[in-house]
């Protein structure tokens with residue numbers, strides 16, 4: 001980008017580009033790993049009622065610590081992973097991107113290691129917050145090579161080591177045993193292991209949150225944007241040792257999470273069984289979509305998430321991306337030559353995607 005000379009922009013920001021998944025009109029929006037199932041009429045009404053109650057007090061600042069929401073989030077995680085967390089183990093913010101930013105602000109004083117390709121915002125937020133990002137390497141099939149990852153941790157001694165499981169954009173997950181090996185290596189260099197579990201509910205692996213009582217330097221990022229179908233409300237959270245939560249409070253902005261957001265998220269958590277009911281539907285659709293892609297002669301990376309990275313088409317990825325868009329299907333070109341990523345949609349969206357793809361390859 002050509003910045004005007006008069007703009008005193010920080011020199012290290014000048015070469016960067018903003019995050020920008022295209023927000024363009026389409027019949028099937030399968031590009032940002034959203035959940036295709038909107039809130040039920042009952043949930044919409046419950047949210048509206050809760051917001052109406054809160055609206056009466058909007059002259060006042062919200063609960064700065066979002067205590068009720070954090071209590072509900074800890075109860076949710078306890079039920080899911082058989083743990084005994086309290087609100088002292090949870091921090092909540094406007095989407096997990098804000099959680100990631102707070103992690104960098106609090107702990108990014110030293111090199112930060114991640115294993116690419118992975119979630120593009122990890123390196124971007126590192127750069128924006130002034131941390132030195134190191135691109136660690138994966139196997140050529142995009143799986144995480146734990147042995148090599150340990151060697152890279154020993155070499156760079158990062159303040160923060162990021163892993164994403166299931167990984168975005170590839171979809172693969174790592175096991176709890178592998179995470180333990182990484183956690184041991186990270187402990188030896190005095191850093192934190194950040195496990196981004198944005199897609200955890202779509203995976204069968206045990207959550208890294210179960211390690212926290214014995215590994216306080218393991219911190220786990222979660223979001224309500226994906227399995228919870230709540231991306232528009234912007235709620236992400238961190239599961240961590242209470243000392244990590246206390247450090248998050250140093251870097252958060254005062255009253256960062258609005259009363260409206262807190263109220264809506266509390267209601268959504270009360271409807272968790274309904275919302276998570278769609279997770280199994282999406283997992284089944286993922287299998288159907290994978291089978292269809294294979295029948296077309298395409299290859300996929302095995303996915304534990306709500307998206308599939310596929311390859312094996314002859315056109316280059318940007319060309320196929322725009323041809324699909326011209327047929328109303330918006331997928332994601334994640335910048336990996338020869339690959340595109342498709343989010344699992346509802347039945348009609350998946351059908352449109354497969355029909356369009358069949359006509360194009």
Ligand SMILES: Cc1ncc(COP(=O)(O)O)c(C=O)c1O
Pocket residue numbers: 032033094095096097098119164168196198199222223224225231234235236
């Ligand atoms: C791995 C990963 N982490 C975090 C996020 C951010 O999610 P949000 O800010 O909506 O919670 C995403 C979004 O796609 C993601 O893929």
